[in-house]
Amino acid sequence: MSILTSRQFSQLAVLKSVFSQPQSVAVLLLCAAFSLILSTLTSPLMIWVLMLSGCAVVVRVAGLSTLHNLPTSRTVNLLAVLAVFALSWFGFSVGLLDSMINLLTVACALKIMLVKNKRDFHLLICTSLFLIGCGFISSLSVFAWIGYTAILALLLVATAIYHGAGVSIARSVRFVSILIVQAFPIALLLFLLLPQLPPLWQMPTSKSTETGLSDTVTPGDIASLASSSELAFSATFNSEEEVPDAPLRYWRAMTLEHFDGKTWSISNKRKQAEQQLASMGRSTPLSILAVKELSLVTDYELIVEPTQQRWLFALEPSSPNNLKNSITVSTLFDYTLRADTPISSKKAFYLRYFSNAPIINGIGNFEAQLNLQVSTNGNPEARAWGQALANQYSNTIEVVNAVMREFNQGGFRYTLSPNAMPVDPIDSFLFEQRAGFCAHYAGAMVYVLRAAGVPARMVTGYQGGSALSDNVLQVRQYDAHAWVEALIDSKWIRFDPTSMVAPSRLSFGLEHALEELGESRETTILSEFGNSAFFATLQGWFQQLDYSWSKWVLGFDNTAQTNMLEELLGALTPQKMRAVFLSALGLIGLILALYFLPKKQKVHLSPSYRILLKAIKLVETKTGVRRDNKTLSAYINQTSAYLPPHAARSFKKLCEIFERERYAKRDRSSDRHEVMKLQLKTLKQSLK
Known part of the structure; x- marks a missing residue:
């Protein structure tokens, strides 16, 4: 037990020594910032890059204590060679942009294990800033902005601690906070008034996963x-x-x-x-x-x-x-x-x-012929039904209505989880399963209409949308939908067979329709909590915040900037734009001057010292003898001959009271101040 206790005591001592060294604390904060950046780049980064980076952070943090040794340069160089070969092998599959992000991350991870001097520290800070920029490529939401701003602040604090030997961590944090607050108005001016120029070069393409609908x-x-x-x-x-x-x-x-x-x-x-x-x-x-x-x-x-x-x-x-x-x-x-x-x-x-x-x-x-083509690869029953409808009804609209009526009255069911239909999917859906999602209904209807000689096609997109405010709709991925267009009298008319089996899907949305049918869009252990009133209100706030950010910040392009300036200045001319740009630069320069130009410090004098200075000023005026750097005793002896005896005694008494209060560190009371005021008054009367 004593051995275990002594070991714990030793580890605590090592930990205390680590936090007592500013450079070690700075490296620790740098590792924390790098870890947070990694958590935001999980999409473009390959698994082995994430694992290598995580191990590098663990090794660096463990190496802050004297109980662990850092890897040698030879080991890190060997890892670098292996990483280059791996990136060359996998780079073509992930795209040029993601390859660059992976390369930058690997370089940062390997370098973080070999932080020895200021140059290494500065390289890691700059690399981390580039990785933050890479994160903004794929995510520009308000939450990403808040997160990356926090990481940036962490990097700045680490830099301040690294260079601020002897400065407390709290003071470094306060210093960085002041810098960020000071930078905000400058950033706002640059955002509003700096010309919204197009990119100077084309970003390399990325093979990131495409989202939403597919072709x-x-x-x-x-x-x-x-x-x-x-x-x-x-x-x-x-x-x-x-x-x-x-x-x-x-x-x-x-x-x-x-x-x-x-x-x-x-x-x-x-x-x-x-x-x-x-x-x-x-x-x-x-x-x-x-x-x-x-x-x-x-x-x-x-x-x-x-x-x-x-x-x-x-x-x-x-x-x-x-x-x-x-x-x-x-x-x-x-x-x-x-x-x-x-x-x-x-x-x-x-x-x-x-x-x-x-x-x-x-x-x-062309469009009519293109949308009459019927695949003969399976589904014979659906083709036979279409031909029967063509023989039964004399015009196009009757054929369409017959198919819609069958969906409504034929015992079909709307569901998110139908059985698999690998063989003859349309026949299986129409004549066996009779249960499916919107794509089942739209695909089957188009196929049958074509078999009946009616040009038809499937249209995909979204249907619905929830109200974020009175004039704003938000459409989510679960609103994805498919419907049918049939060519009637040279016009494409929309028909939605889903409305025949789940009419509430169109009027109230997917979730309401599934609730009527006894199904749920997703079932998780947090579903009940997610449906609570508190969570719904909180989610609404976040959605409104993200929408406002997207509209007013991300949507502030060249057109929005031009409209803003036209509202303020009227018709824009080159002269006005030049004046706006120069005014913005001048205002930024003025703000920087207010921040960084040296300011005259106000001297705070004690009441007794102010009384003494007034007395000396009176004596200098009366005698014409300046005190300059003389001591009070020397100045009293030099001016006594030029002053009336009563005035000389008052001046000497006042100086003695001041010296006792200032240098003997006693008699600091309001009574002494009153005595000094009385002597000053007597001095004035005597000098008259």
Whole structure:
């Protein structure tokens, strides 16, 4: 027991010695900051890089004590060579950008085990700052900003402690806090007034996992999105009256017109036709619609979460307002929208919604023929049913209504977890299982309509959206949806077979529909807690905070800056912009001057000292003899001959009282001050 106690005492002594050394504390804080950065980069970092970095932090922290030795330079160099080979091997599979992030992390992890001097410490601080910038590439939310700001503050505190020998940790923290507060107004000015220039170079591409909808759909794909509550996008309207009713909130993303018997996808023929028509300069229906003078037009803004994809979601039909968009958005002949570059971070897009405009057949007979193709790879019963409907009904709308009626009255059931249908999925769904998600119903309906001679296609996107405020809707991944468009009288008419089995899905959302059917979108041990009123209120606050950050900070692009300046200054001219820029620089310079120019320190004098100075001033005026650096005794002896006897005695008495109070450290009472005041008064009267 005594041995164990002595060992614990020894470890406590070592720990105390570590925290008593400023450089050791600084390295410890640096390790903590690096660990926090690692926790935010789990997506781009490979598993072995995370493990290597974690081990490096543990080794460095253990090496702060004298009980453990750090690895030698030879060992670290060997690890560096092995890491370079591993990065070269795996780099092509993760993409150039993620490879660079992994390389930077490995370099930081290896260097952190060999911190010996200021140069090593400064290199790690700079590398950590670059890693913080890499984290902002994939996450720009307000919570990421708060977290990275805290990590930055931790790095600054570590630097202050490392260079502040003899300065307490509390004082270093206070110093860094003051610096951050001082930097805030400068950062705000730069953000508001610095010209919003485009990037100077193109960021290397990353093969990060794409999120949300895919351009290929099997019946279970959209159902898998139902378990995700991640935000897909937010839509902001000018007023509450402009927000569409819940059943009309169809956010179009893609049209899937090719079916191989199991999977729906964008047709290659469609892609080729779009490219040929674009090269010919032919206008799309949406571009023509955008220039027409229509009365019912609603302007709205989308804040889209990063998807690493080019397609956009928009109320159908909507056209882009590229005068405001920072990324140009193109329109296609199937009424879908495509951004010129993949959406790799939160972006704001401005759109115009034409609520009464129909979706017309944009390419004539091509679209009709493309959407009449029926795959003969399985599903014979569904084809036979379609042909029977064609023989039974004389016009297109009757065929469509017959299919919708069958879904409504045929005992079909809406569920997120249907049985697997690997063989003849449409036949199995229609004639055996009769239970499925929206993609099952939409895919089966399109297939049957084509077999009946009705041009039809599947459209994927989102349906619904929850109200964040009166004029803001938030659409999440579980709102992903699929529906049907049938070509009737040269117009594409929307039909949603899901409404036949779960009408509340359109009116109240997925979760309400599943609740009616006795199902749940996700079941976890925290589900009951998540449904509590407190958690719902807290979640609403966080959502509102994140939305405000996305709209007012991330959405502050060149267009928003120009609008702000025009509201303040009127029409912008080069002279006004030059004046704004120079004024911003001057204001920043003034702020820096107030912060760092030396200030005249105010001298705080005791009451007795102020009385003495007044007396000396009177004597100097009367006698013309300056005190300069003379002692009080010498000055009294020098001026006594020039003063009246009564005044000389008062001056001497006043100086003696001051010396006793100041140097003998006694008689410090208000009575002494009163005596000195009395002597000063007597001196004044005598000198008159």
